[in-house]
Amino acid sequence: xxIRIHKEGRKIIFWTAVASVVLxxxxxxxxxxxxxxxxxxxxxxxxxxxxxxxxxxxxxxxxDDSCIYAPADGKIVAIEEVEEEEYFKERxxxxxxxxxxxxxxxxxxxxxxxVNYFKYHPGKYLVAWHPKSSEExxxxxxxxxxxxxxxxxxxxAGAMAKRIVNYLRTGEEVVQGQDMGFIKFGSRVDLILxxxxxxxxxxxxxxKGNRSIIARLP
Numbered sequence: 001x002x003i004r005i006h007k008e009g010r011k012i013i014f015w016t017a018v019a020s021v022v023l024x025x026x027x028x029x030x031x032x033x034x035x036x037x038x039x040x041x042x043x044x045x046x047x048x049x050x051x052x053x054x055x056x057x058x059x060x061x062x063x064d065d066s067c068i069y070a071p072a073d074g075k076i077v078a079i080e081e082v083e084e085e086e087y088f089k090e091r092x093x094x095x096x097x098x099x100x101x102x103x104x105x106x107x108x109x110x111x112x113x114x115v116n117y118f119k120y121h122p123g124k125y126l127v128a129w130h131p132k133s134s135e136e137x138x139x140x141x142x143x144x145x146x147x148x149x150x151x152x153x154x155x156x157a158g159a160m161a162k163r164i165v166n167y168l169r170t171g172e173e174v175v176q177g178q179d180m181g182f183i184k185f186g187s188r189v190d191l192i193l194x195x196x197x198x199x200x201x202x203x204x205x206x207x208k209g210n211r212s213i214i215a216r217l218p
Contacts, residue, residue, distance in 0.1 A: 112176035152192035
C-alpha cells in the first residue's frame with residue numbers, strides 16, 4: 001500500500017530521516033552496545049512522523065450543498081449553542097471535532113461557496129479540550145457563504161500543535177471537500193452552524209473528513 005504524504009510534511013519527514021540516520025551512525029561509533037536499540041527507536045519514530053502526515057485520498061461520495069461534511073478526522077467533543085462573538089455576534093450551534101495525534105490532520109472544506117471572512121489569531125497553546133481554547137489559543141477563522149447560509153470553520157491549535165496552515169483567502173470561491181489546510185501536531189476544528197441546522201452526529205462519535213455528515217440544512 002502506498003501512503004500519500006501531505007505537502008506540509010515533506011520537509012519534516014526528510015530531515016527526520018536524515019537526523020535518524022546520522023544519530024544511528026554516531027551511536028554505532030560511540031555506543032556500539034546499544035546501536036540496535038537506537039536504530040529501532042528512530043525507525044519507530046520516523047514511521048510515526050510519516051503516519052502523522054499521511055494524506056489519504058478522500059473524494060466526496062455525494063457532494064451536496066445541503067450537507068455539512070466533517071472538515072477533519074477525529075471525535076465529536078462538543079455540540080451546544082454558543083454566543084459567537086467574532087463574526088456573527090449572535091447565538092449559533094457549535095460542533096467541535098478533537099483531533100488526536102493518531103488522526104489524519106488534513107482539514108477540508110465542509111461546504112462549497114465564497115470565503116466571506118478569513119482571520120488568523122496568534123494565541124496560547126492550551127489543551128484543545130480546554131473551555132477557553134477556542135477563544136485564547138492560536139486559531140484561524142474562516143466563513144464560507146454557500147449562497148444560502150454562512151458556515152464558520154475554526155482551526156484551533158492544541159498543546160502540541162505549533163503551526164496552523166490554511167490555504168483559503170477572503171473572496172475566493174472554494175469547492176466542498178477540497179483541502180482547506182493542515183494543523184501540525186494536534187488539535188481541534190470547530191464548526192459554527194445556524195441554529196436550524198439538523199445535527200447528524202453525537203457526542204463521542206468518531207468522524208472522518210469528507211465521509212461523515214456533521215449536519216444537514218433544511
